[in-house]
Amino acid sequence: MTGSDAKVVVVTGASRGIGRGIARGFGAAGYRVVLAARDAAALEEAAAEARAAGAPDTLCLPGDLREADRPAAVVEAAVARFGRLDAIISNAGATKRGDFLTLTDDDMLDGFALKYHAAVRLCRAAWPHLRASGGSIVGISGIGAHTPTAEFTIGAPVNAAVIAFMKALADRGRAEGVRVNTICPGAIATERLHRRIATLAARDGLSLEAAEEAMRRDMGVSRFGSPDDIAAMAVFLCSDQGAYVHGATIDVDGGIRPGV
Incomplete structure (x- = not known):
């Protein structure tokens, strides 16, 4: 599909890093790309990259996804503009590293507010639209969920919660035709x-x-790794080629994580 018939993806945390690479990757795959993050100027730059890569159209939605009503507002704006929704890439959120004994309750709560609770709200709002389109959700977690370290006492639990949530959502998705998977990036x-x-x-x-x-x-x-490595996996998981991948947690880490 091209132009006004092209599929639509929402990418959160799209202004920089992995999210920006994912937005660019979906643009190259011919999607119309909705970009959400807090930095309006950086979002516009990322949208320009997505269009240069091939996106027929883009929509920038600056705002703070920690606000309880913001994820639903992003979904509503995407559907109002493009009339459909085919994929959600929940990437927003970075957690604070440091000495556990100096990290505060506010640090912990903030880590969950953006990466976990925003993902839950985004998926809840998007679900009816994805059910209608037979769409996909990809949650971006991290290998720290599997191998917690002393300085990652916020990030590891948050990333593990994202994986568990996506697994639970995938169980519902089997019956309702929505594919749900998780990517765990390594050192990008x-x-x-x-x-x-x-x-x-x-x-x-x-x-x-x-x-x-x-x-x-x-x-x-x-x-x-590069953001493009993560983008390639996200695009695959939302494509027809990835149609039988469901409920998976996939490490994209160059082999960093030991074990099975």
């Missing part, structure tokens, strides 16, 4: 990863290049 070369590299460089007195190499070597991967 985004601003967030670059900040971690800069922190390591400052702590150990290394150049940025040496710190990046030390982190990559410690993780045991040949390279860091």
Whole structure:
């Protein structure tokens, strides 16, 4: 389908990093792309990239998805503009790292507010439209859900909750024709990863290049991933080629996570 008949995807957290890459990837796949995040200027830049990649049309919806009514407003605006909804990519939300004993209740609550509760509200609002279109939901979690570490006492529980929620929603989706899956990215070369590299460089007195190499070597991967790697999986999961993948949790991490 092209132009006014093209499928419609909502991507949250679309202004930068993984979300921006996903918006670009769906644009290249011919979707009309609805982009949601807080930074209006960055959203417009991301939308321009999606159109340059091939999106017939885009819609930017700046706002804070932590607000209880905002996820439903995003869905309503998307359907009002394009008349349909075929996919939801719930990507918004970054959690604070740090010493557990210094992280506050507010830090914990904020981590869940954006990445978990916003995803729940978004999926609830989108469900009737996705049921009508035979659409898909992809939740973006993270490998930290499987391998919690001491500095990730917020991110690991939040990501694990996203996986559990998507699994439960997939059980409903089997009967109602909505596919639901989860992607767990590994170390992806985004601003967030670059900040971690800069922190390591400052702590150990290394150049940025040496710190990046030390982190990559410690993780045991040949390279860091790119947002395009995550986008490719998200597009596949929403495509006809991914039609029999349902209720799956898929690591896209270059082999970082050990175990089975």
